[in-house]
Amino acid sequence: MPTINDVARAAGVSASTVSYVLSGRRPISAETRARVQAAIAELGFHPHAGARALASSKTNVIALVAPLRVDVNVPVIMQFATAVVTAARAHNHDVLLLTKDEGTAGLERVAHSTMVDALIVMDLERDDVRIPALRRLKQPSVMIGLPADHAGLACVDLDFGAAAKLALTHLAGLGHERIGLVGPSPAVYRRQTTYADRFLTGFLEASAELNLRTLSHPCEPGAAGARECLADLDTDLPGVTALVVHNEEALRPLLDLLQASGRRVPEDISVVAVCPRDVATAMPVKLTSIDIPAHDVGTLAVETVMRLLDGRRVEYTRLLAPELVERDSCREISPTHR
């Protein structure tokens, strides 16, 4: 591996000149620059990342702390990860992948040993143990999610509260008054994952504002969970005419159950899903849905990191406005149901 000194020798300049050609931090004559660049190309020189990190205190690596469990929402996690990696590369940064399982120790390890310049943290709980740890780090961090105590920490996410309101407003506009929420699994609520809480809160608020009869119910994974959830909703909210489904995994079994019991979507029951676009369109009935804009959120998280690293100002809380796309799963309620 050639070093900067090899390049300097080949170009007939000093090592510092090569460094300045690379960084552009000092003016270099066009001629010298060309000679240096030729030498770099010819020797196939790549600066040693460790040496660079040591001398400049910059690694050009950001950590992505993601829950790598293989259960719900895998495609969504993947969309976030993809967006983060792509955006990071666009800023000449690489991504170190950490699991959530390592908890606080993982963050501290990579931060204290100066492996990364910044961190992006996913899957936050309301009172996440990682938050105090993040505050202590010298590296900036951006969270995807909105935990309770986020003062001074940058947060980026879909505005799930607004999403819930949007869903209910849409359904109310079509005349629905009895609306059930099929929520994430109880495990998600138990962990107080922030998006679940925020969605539920928005749902309840909008329900009151719009004067609706609503009921929310978590939904265990699998067909059995969907069956139980639907049965409970039917019992406790008889005559329910619309469902808001904030549970990607339950979507398919739910539709199957409705069909099996002879309830047509949207003729007999309307459905609004909160899920990635492609999931909504892959269903037998194309679902009216509110997209989870993983790509936008991931990209925004990286942009925020870069601003932080550059010392520019950032908005500490950025909640993206939800968008509802109408497809084939909602219908104005027929007079007979009123």
Added chain:
Amino acid sequence: MPTINDVARAAGVSASTVSYVLSGRRPISAETRARVQAAIAELGFHPHAGARALASSKTNVIALVAPLRVDVNVPVIMQFATAVVTAARAHNHDVLLLTKDEGTAGLERVAHSTMVDALIVMDLERDDVRIPALRRLKQPSVMIGLPADHAGLACVDLDFGAAAKLALTHLAGLGHERIGLVGPSPAVYRRQTTYADRFLTGFLEASAELNLRTLSHPCEPGAAGARECLADLDTDLPGVTALVVHNEEALRPLLDLLQASGRRVPEDISVVAVCPRDVATAMPVKLTSIDIPAHDVGTLAVETVMRLLDGRRVEYTRLLAPELVERDSCREISPTHR
């Protein structure tokens, strides 16, 4: 951030002694070691990764080159990634996540700039452009997949050829003679992704050996693709009594179509799936399946990397034996069908 010199001063020893306590490369008296460790703990010292990499030419980071497209097989990719990250951490290594899109340039960037000690490469095509690049690197690499020219490169994967044979042998043992293969999407074949080729080859070989009437057909994504695939199979292989499905995404629509057309699984048609265990058991009929052991493969890939880094011998090609688990989707063919 405290440095090794701060620790040395606090413990009343030299920096090199601290280093030897950390690495264990030279004997240190128990007493000194205790003093040093106390100082490390007290100061919260973490060695600077860049400095360490510079001095030792080791980064304790491995690159994972994965296709981060959000299409087929996301959960499987995720399972690989999870296994790799977990296994790497168990060996005190971290994982840098690269996308396949960066192609050869990405590999060279991280390798030449000494960001990683080794690479794990996924989603290989038969004549993958990245292979010559990998050969040129000074870092060792392990491939998940089995490209055409893999001499001297470590490969790890499920033995898809054997998997196809296993599926056919199982079905033949139940008396099936007309068997269709629902393959991956044409795009996967077009890219000559190695698992698809190997499965198909094994399928054709076993088909000849067992004297079966078989037909293979790629399957476009979505319900429409499944419909077309099934229709073609029915036309070109009339009286087909069993399906081997090597396409996770097609599984569900396929079962729906069979049900819709009144063909019961397994009474009228048997199905063997090649997919992760949880996908097979999540179907309405629990599917007899051959598992894709992503966890084992990912772990083995990391183990192989570690052996390579230690200069130990490795088997350059490790194909894991497939295992077929019988569930509820296969049945001995009834005499009327013969």
Added chain:
DNA sequence: GTTGACTGTCGAAGCGCTTCGACGATGGAG
């Protein structure tokens, strides 16, 4: 008693880069 082999520790060199201060050369302002 020597000798030799360890044991335990230290000092210094060096890994490859960035960055600061210095300095000759150039050129416009006065």
Added chain:
DNA sequence: CTCCATCGTCGAAGCGCTTCGACAGTCAAC
């Protein structure tokens, strides 16, 4: 013509760690 600012380049220091060689001390073997 001077003077000063700017341009373009260089040399040296230093980032924090590992590792090699050296060396004092200990102990068993002869």
